[in-house]
Amino acid sequence: MKRFVLLIVALVVAANLCSFASDKTVEPTKNAFKTKTKSVAIFKDGYGFFLREGKAALVDYWCMTDYIPKAIAGTFWLYTLERGTVVDTVRSTGKNNIKFDKPADLAAPLARSVGLQISLTTDDGTVEGELLKVVDDMALIKSGKQVNVIKLSDIKSAKVQGQPMLIQVKGGKPDAEVTMRMGYLQQGINWMPSYTLDLVSSTEAKLTLRATITNGVEDLTDCTVLLVVGVPNFLMKPQFDPLTVHSLGTAVLGALPPSIAAPSMSNAQIAERARVVMDGDYGGEDIPTVNVPAEGVQDLYFYEKKGLDMAAGDVVMTSIMEGTLSYRSLFTWDADIGKDVFHYVVLKNGLSAPLTTGPMMVIQGGKVLGQDQLKYVPIGAEGRLKLTQATDIRTERTEKELERDKREVIDGITYLLAVTEGQLVIENRRGEVSEVEVTWSVDGKVLEASDGAQVSSSAKPDQGLNPKSGLKVSVKVDPNSKKTITYKYSRYVRARA
Structure with a gap:
């Protein structure tokens, strides 16, 4: 719960810093104040943290608003900006x-x-x-x-x-003018990243990140949008906030079956019924599901876009970031699968922001080379993109058994220790030096491997005495030449009676 509260605080602080910069006009002050969305932090999973602002004139310390969001339980916040003032009580009632x-x-x-x-x-x-x-x-x-x-x-x-929200502000004059802010997490808005990577030279590429935003909830005018990298845990996501549900009243209950929407429901019952609506049919404001992998437990990062205009129901694509990255070509061969070699582009993220997970299209000289899913790349790290199968690099794997004569008795069973030698041959028919990463495995203990190959072993219960050993090596092959990688391993085979 502490982590959850801190996350809400972080979102409010980030939204506050951005909204000050975009503040232009303020409506005439009224006790029944109107609010405008100043900023929204949008998550990829269909939720957004909204921050609205409006001016209110207190009457005996009270003001009211009729804008009631479909807020997620525990995320609805109301606060004032004036020093020494604080929101003391918020009430939802039909007796107005x-x-x-x-x-x-x-x-x-x-x-x-x-x-x-x-x-x-x-x-x-x-x-x-x-x-x-x-x-x-x-x-x-x-x-x-x-x-x-x-x-x-x-x-x-x-x-x-209806049931407007009544707000009591303490700490100032009973008839003071205050700036009210309203923050809440709401379902119905998401974003999907997409990239283009233009290979401008043999070592440099121009990267462009765009965001496609689907807005199914409320109008955004001159709004600061924070596109969030990572999906945090919100414990109460399936449930509406009881206070806002009560104020929404007829609008929410009208979406429920008559047998459920009883007028005598308590706040707890209303909140539970609202949860059913949210899980099943989101009040006609459904938006397409975006299947974008999340960044798991990594720290949140915000891409900022100021001055965005879009109405509820709009879909907008907007540019977020551009920059020049270094890259190199890499060819990979999984010798366990077959002879095919695939061409990858390896990016070095030298930008000031991480690269979030998303599809990336690679072009060169106006021609499309391919598209792949870029996985999350932290600042300073590398990421890979699969382009195509490499037809100008040929491969061959061969093995031969060198000996099988050493006998050992283990647990009353006689085994022969067999030693096998293997070769991996790479033929580069390209007109330039090619870096090839090779991976393969053997059932047994690796005795030796050339070119500094990395070896990892793990027990295989179904293989008895022989471990499963994986090998990985990266070699550079000159143009129009061959490169041979050698290895040797031993394994136990059961002797015939």
């Missing part, structure tokens, strides 16, 4: 009647509720809709495409519709 003794008393509280959904009752009936403005002794209510003008003197009762 506006109290007044005479119609003239309505002007001030209604003016503070501009932008909210309001219900005004007169002798002629009830008008519901968005409160657009209060002008002198009139209230303007937008219902669909129609704007109704209601005299304050005709109003018998007034109520804020």
Whole structure:
């Protein structure tokens, strides 16, 4: 849990630093304040940590907002930016009647509720809709495409519709103006990286990283986007936050079967029902699953993109990073599988950021050479990309038994110790020196291997006395020439009776 809380703090801090730089305009201050998404940290697994901001005018230390996100349990945060102030209490309730003794008393509280959904009752009936403005002794209510003008003197009762979030701020003046920030983890947005690698010379390549962002949740305007390398563990991912679920009220419960959405449900029951909705049908806001390998337990890294605009439902591809890398060609031969040799490009990440896992297309001179999945490459490390089968490098593996005459009795069974010699021949028909990495294995104990081959052995229970030995070596083969790698190993074979 401590690690989880620290992660949320880190996301909030990172979002705060980025959002200050993109702050341009602020809406007129109201008690019922509006918020704008300032930044979002997007994970590859379909979740994003959003940070919204708005100005609010307190009334007796309270303000309210009707923007309620579908936040994941334990990730919903509200806080103020002003020194000495703190969010003390957050309440979700449907009892939001506006109290007044005479119609003239309505002007001030209604003016503070501009932008909210309001219900005004007169002798002629009830008008519901968005409160657009209060002008002198009139209230303007937008219902669909129609704007109704209601005299304050005709109003018998007034109520804020739905279940807006009520927020109490302590530490300042009861009528102070405060900057509210709202942070939360929400499902419905993801990103997929893709690369192009242009081989501009025999040793240098230009790398371009782009991100394809699929947004299924909310509009982003002039937003700072943090694309996260790595997928952290969020314990409560399958569940909605009870507070936000309660405020969403009818919208969430309406998505549930009638037999489940009982009006008498407690907060705990609502949260549990909401979890069912989230696991099954995400309220019509499903987005395509992106099958991108995660970076496991590695530390998080953020690629930053400022000033991004995209509406809910949009898919956007945007450039993230460009740089020049050094590379070399490498040919690999797995002698256990067959004779085929494959051409790889080995990248050296000399950039200031790690390279996240993603598909990479390799081009040279405007021609496509191939595409492969680049696995996560830390700063300063190397990564490999498979290009194609190398037809100009031929290979051959041969073995011959040198002797089988030494007898040993082990556990009452007679064995012969056989010694075998092998050769791996590589013929390079390319017009340049080629580096070839060779891997192979033998059932037995390696006695010797040329060219400084690395040897690793492990017991094989099904093979009795003989270990499984793996060998690996990298050699450079001159153009139009051959290279021979030799090795020798021993193994026990059961003697015939």
